Structures are given as C-alpha cells and as structure tokens.
Amino acid sequence: MFSKLKIHEKPGVVEWAERCLVLPRETSPNAPGRFSTARMPYMREPLESIREEGLQHIYWCFGTQSGKTVSLLIAAAYFIDNDPAPMLWALPTEILARSFSRARLQPLISKNDVLARHKRRDPDAFTAAEMRLDSMELYMVGVSEPGNLSSRPIMRCVMDEEAKYKHENKEEAHPVDLIEERAKGFHRYQILHASTPSSEDSYFWQNFITTDMRKFYVPCPRCGEMMPLEFSRNTVQWERREDLEGDALADWVQDHTFYVCPHCEGRVEDWEKIGMMEKGEWRPTNPNASRARRGYHLNSLYSPFVTWGQTARKFIVAQNDLFRQVALHNFRNGWEALPFTQYEIKVGDDSVRGLRGVCRRGELPRHYYYMVVAYDPGQNQTHWVAQAIGRGGETWVVDWGTLLGISTTDATPGIGAHFESLEWGGVRPDFGLIDSGDWAQKVYDECY
Ligand SMILES: [Zn+2]
Numbered sequence: 001m002f003s004k005l006k007i008h009e010k011p012g013v014v015e016w017a018e019r020c021l022v023l024p025r026e027t028s029p030n031a032p033g034r035f036s037t038a039r040m041p042y043m044r045e046p047l048e049s050i051r052e053e054g055l056q057h058i059y060w061c062f063g064t065q066s067g068k069t070v071s072l073l074i075a076a077a078y079f080i081d082n083d084p085a086p087m088l089w090a091l092p093t094e095i096l097a098r099s100f101s102r103a104r105l106q107p108l109i110s111k112n113d114v115l116a117r118h119k120r121r122d123p124d125a126f127t128a129a130e131m132r133l134d135s136m137e138l139y140m141v142g143v144s145e146p147g148n149l150s151s152r153p154i155m156r157c158v159m160d161e162e163a164k165y166k167h168e169n170k171e172e173a174h175p176v177d178l179i180e181e182r183a184k185g186f187h188r189y190q191i192l193h194a195s196t197p198s199s200e201d202s203y204f205w206q207n208f209i210t211t212d213m214r215k216f217y218v219p220c221p222r223c224g225e226m227m228p229l230e231f232s233r234n235t236v237q238w239e240r241r242e243d244l245e246g247d248a249l250a251d252w253v254q255d256h257t258f259y260v261c262p263h264c265e266g267r268v269e270d271w272e273k274i275g276m277m278e279k280g281e282w283r284p285t286n287p288n289a290s291r292a293r294r295g296y297h298l299n300s301l302y303s304p305f306v307t308w309g310q311t312a313r314k315f316i317v318a319q320n321d322l323f324r325q326v327a328l329h330n331f332r333n334g335w336e337a338l339p340f341t342q343y344e345i346k347v348g349d350d351s352v353r354g355l356r357g358v359c360r361r362g363e364l365p366r367h368y369y370y371m372v373v374a375y376d377p378g379q380n381q382t383h384w385v386a387q388a389i390g391r392g393g394e395t396w397v398v399d400w401g402t403l404l405g406i407s408t409t410d411a412t413p414g415i416g417a418h419f420e421s422l423e424w425g426g427v428r429p430d431f432g433l434i435d436s437g438d439w440a441q442k443v444y445d446e447c448y
Helices: 002-007 013-020 041-049 068-082 094-110 175-183 203-208 246-255 270-278 308-319 324-335 349-353 415-421 437-447
Strands: 057-062 087-091 130-132 137-142 156-160 190-195 214-219 226-228 236-238 257-260 281-283 293-298 370-377 382-389 395-403 431-434
Touching: 013 041, 013 068, 041 057, 041 068, 041 270, 041 281, 041 293, 057 068, 057 203, 068 087, 068 094, 068 156, 068 190, 087 094, 087 175, 094 130, 094 137, 156 175, 175 190, 175 203, 190 203, 214 270, 236 308, 246 257, 246 308, 257 270, 257 308, 270 308, 308 324, 370 415, 370 437, 382 415, 415 431, 415 437
Parallel strands: 057 190, 057 293, 087 137, 087 156, 156 190, 214 293, 370 431
Antiparallel strands: 130 137, 214 226, 214 281, 236 257, 370 382, 382 395
16 A cells, blocks of 8 residues: 555656656757756755745755756756646746747757646647646746736746846836735745846845855865855965966966865865765755745856856956956856945055056056046045056056036136046047036036
8 A cells, every 4th residue: 555655656856857858959058968967966955945845935046057947947847747736937028938938948848758748739728928738837927028927826936037027117016026926825835036146135135145045065175174165266266377468368267277175275176076066965054044935056166067267267357358347247146146246345555556657647558448537526626537448457547637616617617628628649538427426416517
C-alpha cells in the first residue's frame, strides 16, 4: 500500500527536470541539450524551493548570465507536468511578454513530450498570450497594459524582470500589488519574483530586503573557510600592468584576473570555481525575515558562462566609458546584482596634487574630447570653471573665475553673457552646466 502511495508522490524539481527535459537552442542559447544543474549547482535549492509548502514569496535577485531565465522556464515546466494550477507570467511590457513566449517558452513546451502531451488539439488554445493546456492555463502579460492585470484568477505568478515594472498610474496600486491581489484568492498561492535590481529605493529591492536574503557560500580551496563571492577591489584582483591602457589593458585584465580569499588572502583561480560551487550552500543573512518570504541573491561571479576575467573586463571598460556613471550603474545592477547608489570616494589632497599636469591657464591640452563650463551660483557670487575632458574621463582645468550675479542686465554680465564671451584661441566651449540649486527660476530665465 505504501509503495502505491509513493507512485503519486511528486518528484523533486531538479530530479524531474534533469530526467525529462531537453532544452532547445531557442530556450537556452548558453547550454542547449539535456537540462543539467552540473555547471550551476547553486540553482538546485532555489528550484526546489518552488515546491515548499507555505512559501508565498520567492525572490531570485540574480546577475546577468546566471541562468535565471532558464530556471524560471524549468519552474513553469515542472508545474505543467506535476502540479498544475492557473499561472501568470508577467514581463514589463506586452511586446516583451509575447516575444518571450514565442521565442523561449513555447519551443520548450512543444519540443518536450512530457509538456507537449498537455497541449490541446485546438490551435487557438496555444497562442503567445494564452496557453490553455489540458490541466492548467498559462497567461503571458505585460504590466504596462493595465487591463491585463485584473481579470482571471491565478494561483502562481512569475514576475520576471520585476525591477523594470513601471508604476505609471499613481492612483492605482503598484502593478506588483495588483497581480498579488489576484493570487491571494488561493490559500496556497505563490509568487516568484525574479530580476536584476535597479535602484536602492525600487519596489523590487525594498521587498527583497525583507526576505531572508540567502547568499551562496563556497569553500576557499586554500584554507577551506566558507565565503560568498563578492565583487570588490579586495577580492577581484588582476596582475598589475601600469604600461597598458584602453583595449590592451582590458585584454590583459581578462586573462590575468583571480579571486582573493578574505580569510587567508590566498589566490583562487577561475578554473577552481566549479569545484567550489559543487560544495557550496545557501545561507540566510537576514534572521528577521518571515518564513513565507525567501530570497536568493547571486551575482555574475558565480556564472559558469563568464569567467572572473570577463567580469573584471566589464568593470574596467565601464570605468573608462565616456558615460561612466551609466556604465557603472549597469555593471552594478547587471553583474553585481546590487542596486545602484552613488559611490562616495574619499581621495586625499596629496593624491589629487600628484595627478597635476603641466597645462597653463588658458591653454588647451593637445587631445581632448569636449570642453565644458560649469557654473555654481550662490547668494553673492557665481564661481565658474572651464574644463577639457578626455575620452577616458581625464580632466584639464583650462580656466576659472567668479561672476557677481546670475542674471545678465544692461549694467552687469550674468552667466549667459559670460558664457557667450568665452573662448581660448578661437575654441568655444561645447556646452555649459549650471547647478541651479536654490536659484532654479532665475537660472531658467537666464538660460532662456
Ligand atoms: Zn582562504
């Protein structure tokens, strides 16, 4: 009798998926073929968590190239064949939802017999927006189209790329809450929130930090201490080459990066990563979380698809990007899987003086990218500085001074008249910036 009962017991997610699923190239460009967690052992626990009773909210806060999307698809596939219930898959826009459905989800269902056998004969039952299977319905929606969020009942929901959901209509609740409302009719509801983070004050991050925030600890091959892999100047290092810059430096860094254990300062090589991950374990870092809220955090250093050197290269390139702030923002969100906050960098006077060049006042450097003049208006005076900026972000102070007022009148030149008068040997500034601060209206009038 017990053996009969066992037949009906649901299989484990990983065991079932590794036994039954083959990933078509469309679904998994990185690792097509039979599904396996061998290269990403960190996915085993998050995947099993979807069948844990009482877990209402699961957060996967994952970096780029970590296998997040494939794992979400595995979760959906598992439910279709093992524990069907109406399900909603939300993405930031309807266009994204439809194309994701066609390009990645539908091929997975159609090319695996264990899933395809649940399709109905009626072709209208299997569209990009709605898959009505013999046991459950799967709806794909974009949260930017509000009509989509408020009809059918759902028990499970995947909120994919959640940090990119826009809260357009402030009269209404946040789209995440609107979707959750629909699921709460079921007492066994479950929501899987999956995203790279955006900013610190975003809805996704603020909710994620109320979970138990698990990190994946791996043993150091040198001293055996357990540690999470983290991106910092102390941990991700490369062999120094002062003589290189630009692409040559990026190439060098890609091939000469290693990880430094914070416990023993031992050097760990990228090829050791897979062995470390096999012995890794998830550990909660927030003891105050509710038992119904589980969170997994994983940055791209764990990815089997990118090396530490490639990650370090991304960082170097971002640092030298013309739009450095934007590039570093993307690096922090995508690769570190952390929200972006302005870095505070403390630099001593001596280190600044050490970088001084030999440009005389009013003289332009030989090679620069653009010229900018910045004004800082105050109560009695407006200070200004003209700078030449190089492609790598290097800066040359070309000229500076003080004006008495903001506004240009017949009697006194203000910012506008001053800006128009500037030139150095025939070179005019490319643009000007004004820190309007407390003087916004006055500054706007002057600009006008
Ligand atoms: Zn160590």
